[in-house]
Amino acid sequence: MRRTLLLTATLFSSAAFAAPPATLAPLLDSVQQRLDIAPKVALTKWDNHKPVLDAPRERDVIAGAGKLAAEYKVDGALAEQFFAAQIEANKLVQYGLLTQWNAKGAAPDTPRVDLAKEIRPQLDVLQKQLLERLAAFAPSRADPQCPRWVASAIEARKADALQRTALVRATGELCASPS
Template sequence: MRHVPIFLTGTLLALLGTNAHAAPVAAPPESLAPLLQTLNERLNIGDLVALTKWDSGKPIQDSPREAQVIANARTLAAERKLDVEDVAQLLAAQMEANKLVQYGLLAQWQAAGAAPDTPRPDLGQQIRPRLDELQTRLLQQYAEFVPYRRDPNCPAWLAQARSGLSGDALHELALTRATGELCVRAPAL
């Protein structure tokens, strides 16, 4: 029994040594950084949407709007010869991430008893057109990234590229959700 700690220590050192000599991860494709910047920009607009929801008292969940966004994304995906279902999942992930930001901010403001005193853009006239423009850019950037989605390095690229993009834990979590559909793992045999 005295040899168990020595054996475990040796095993741990061997594993650490193996990991230290592991092959470095290949450099991410150039298409990843602009794609993540667009996703992050879209998430930051969630702050403005949350302010409008706070002021109006409207629910965060807007199923008709979400269905409209998904339908539009499907049409654009077909026009660009992208997998329609993959694009629908990507946009659904963006909306879920955006709602995560909104719910988190509303909870913070409710706990504080007030929302920030900042200018409120109009949801229908200013925010939604901006989101629509971002969707068009997002799909173009996604199309450029598609060839790399199945690369075994994709998860490591995402983790590295997401690092430092978000200003706080809420937005970091939301960005993780927003990128959850980008990499595709090969099915286990």
């Protein structure tokens, strides 16, 4: 009887804390790659005295994701919501860095890259990769363990406080809300 209870408890505890799907890590890797571009964008905006907010570009990116979604078998509304979150997370990093640089009175002395010629093409490639990986992860979005998987995966990553907060924002709506 004791063995049966132990086996039952083990089965329930392993089911309650199931391992994340293999599709989560690649999706988070792509989200992180997009966030890693934020400092370059912030430097460009610092150098050119441009605001972080670029509403027309944001609308174009979100609409573009919605249009490409069907090609990747992703719901258009989900793709738009997901990319809106990516943009908000990216802006969070930019605002955080600009605040740090303003407090110091200078941005880091690192090589600059052209926003239109170098950064945006990288973001366009990542958009397709993110859609592909979002499609692969989509069946797991409704799993009750999804929020735990995402939170644990974020906590396991080596990131500073700003990057961690941005990852949380970027994945905030990744899991489907219970109906």
